[in-house]
Amino acid sequence: MEHNIYMYKIVIHLSKPDKEEKTTKLIWVKESDGIFSVKSAYDSIVETDLEFDESNFNLVWKVWAPSNASALGWRVFLDRIQTKMNLVRRNIPISSCACPWCGIAEETTSHLLFVCPFAWCVWSLILRWLGIFFVLPGESMDHFKQFVNCWSLATKSGLATIWLATVWHLWHGRNAVIFREENLESVGIFEAVKLKSWSWIKACNKNCPHSLSEWFNEPLACLGDM
Ligand SMILES: [Zn+2]
Structure with missing residues (x-):
């Protein structure tokens, strides 16, 4: 189990091949020559864990997003959003605790936003858009940590x-x-995320030189220039 955790921490530092390269190869981004070493992997794991507790928890307040969005992220970390199971814990009567996406599991914060097959499908589309492939954890803080790093x-x-x-x-x-009985699909939410994140990023980066189509096609390249 411990080895598995370390392995997925190592995977987050592997980069896609350079655009100029004709052949496909993985690059270890923690070394200037791109070559993996155990020492460098160990150092990056230690560095990642130390920096997370100090700064990543507060990063949600420093993102390029309005404060009500940051407040939502903070409440998700603290499990303070009003999911059905959180309402039940406060003795508020609920006719059904079923997740509105899958209709099967109980609606907890973790299930609704990260574990449910519907949510998982949305996150998979996001990762595919970014060109990054790994398994995201089911707990909010770990999920955030893995994603931003x-x-x-x-x-x-x-x-x-x-x-x-x-x-x-x-x-x-x-x-x-739940409240308007709308019928949503994962791809619709994915498209909305691309637009919303772009509008937030543009609002906070007035000199951003990239267009919406560049954002849609090369999001990481756009972020790397900001
Ligand atoms: Zn579900």
């Missing part, structure tokens, strides 16, 4: 913004399904 340091704020926009649309989509 999945690329270079330069993209951290932007990735946190995409994470927050995804949580935002999953939560408000859930409310639309």
Whole structure:
């Protein structure tokens, strides 16, 4: 188990091949020559764990997003959003605790936003869009940590913004399904996340040179220039 955790921490530092390269190869981004070493992997794991407790928890307040979105992210970390199971814990009567996406599992914060097959499908579309492939954890803080550290340091704020926009649309989509009986699909939420994250990022980066189509096609390249 411990080895598995370390392995997926190592995977987050592997980069896609350079655009100029004709052949496909993985690059270890923690070394200037791109070659993996055990010592470098160990150092990066220690460095990642130390920096998380100090800063990542507060990063949700520093993302390129409005304060109400940051507040939602903070409440998700603390499990303080009004899911059906949280209402039950407060002795508020609920006719059904079923998740509105799958209709099977109990609606907890973790299930609704990260574990449910519907939410998982949305996150998979986001990762595919970013060109990054790994398994995301089911717990909110670990999920956030893994997501924002999945690329270079330069993209951290932007990735946190995409994470927050995804949580935002999953939560408000859930409310639309429950209270307005809307019929939503994962790809619709994915498209909304791309637009929302771009509008938040543009609002906070007035000099951003990229267009919406560039954002849609090369999100990590755009983030790397900010
Ligand atoms: Zn579900």
